[in-house]
Amino acid sequence: MGIVSRGFQGRRRDDDDRLPPGQYLVEDFPVLSAGPTPRVPRERWEFTVGTEDGRTHRWTWDELMALPQETPTVDLHCVTKWSKLGTTWQGVSLDVLFEDVESAADHALVHSYGGYTTNLPVEDLLDGKAWIVHRFDGEELAPQHGGPARLLVPHLYLWKSAKWVRGIHLLDEDHPGFWETAGYHNYGDPWREQRYEGD
Amino acid sequence: MRGRLPWRAARLREVRVETATARTLVFEVPGWPGHLAGQHVDVRLTAGDGYTAQRSYSLAAPPDGELVALTVETVPDGEVSPYLTEVMEPGDLVEIRGPVGGWFVWRPASRAPVLLVGGGSGIVPLMAMIRERRRVGSRAPFRLVYSLRDPESRYYAEELRRPDPGLDVTYLYTRAAPDGVSRPAGRVTLADLAEGGWPTGFEADCYVCGPTGFVEAAADLLLALGHAPERVRTERFGPTGG
């Protein structure tokens, strides 16, 4: 146990077992990002997957919408300590997008409109673990939350769920992204409290 | 790769009253490694039964040996901030982990003009940058645009009143402006940032910090004025994003 702070009792008992260590529950939806909110019109939006041997797969907005849609309900965990439970999204599973992608790469670097990047192992994107989502709570995804579309990888801290997503590069070697090179953990598992480098 | 950032015992040494609801807390943290202006720490409170709560707070001052200064605004009904501002007394202990964050920082070697745009408690990391500039004798030109409800909610009032060559300060009052101020009370506008900031040709580094709504609005205005998105760094203190 840590050092006890005299007179501190704590207001809330976040006993919910869906809450990882060090997290507290919020009902609202906080916004965090490193710069201004990019605004990307749907007509100009596209999503690409580039493989390690240089091939590029592309989807326009309409092509994305024409793919089979899922509505995952998931818990979100932000490294700044808030968690939001039972959020419902709509989007396309990365399993669908990767169906025709031939790649043996183990690493993915995700790129966003606005220049943000984040890395994660390819296996964390597959098998029903990740989506490109464009609706939240039944509504179009607001720009502050990453609209028109963002990545959703709910089993990792939320900075891995890149807002304003524009593409994924599949790589043979790991390549740390924006926060990962600014002192945050390379993987970011909330259940193991992997907040900062070395955790 | 660096080892794990440790939790360190932090003993409260001094409390300074900033406003009716904000306090600056100066802690002694043995082993503190130093930090950059703009970085933050995690504070952990532990109750007698082992229950813990953690929150992030910006460092309010530049490195000063083992002293770590935070300025905390009391959030009514908050779990952590009222404890820090109302319950803690000098001699009491919390745990602190940091410094954290390598993006929303000002480095003394930089000579580019700087625009600081703060709303409410968002002034805290910006003040660390102002103090760091003074500490190292930097001549980088700074401008601060500070949005606040009324004159009573001004943090660091005395210090910002003292002349600091190369630093210009503009106050934007959102609810009640003091006598003699001609700008009507209201939220930040394009004209405020055009007048209080730098022409875009100066390629200033812009740091915007405050509640989410304020940061969204101010960052959008800076883009509308022609500042390059990659020069606009933001830090949002929550609570809501709508």
Ligand SMILES: Cc1cc2nc3c(=O)[nH]c(=O)nc-3n(C[C@H](O)[C@H](O)[C@H](O)COP(=O)(O)OP(=O)(O)OC[C@H]3O[C@@H](n4cnc5c(N)ncnc54)[C@H](O)[C@@H]3O)c2cc1C
């Ligand atoms: C990087 C970073 C740096 C920060 N730096 C500072 C700082 O320098 N000074 C500072 O005072 N705070 C700072 N904060 C905010 C701080 O971490 C806490 O969120 C804040 O003190 C409230 O915590 P609490 O436990 O008192 O309230 P909680 O128990 O978390 O919240 C109680 C209620 O208040 C609302 N609420 C939460 N946060 C705020 C807020 N900031 N304003 C208004 N309502 C809120 C919640 O939605 C909830 O309804 C920073 C946050 C981040 C992410």
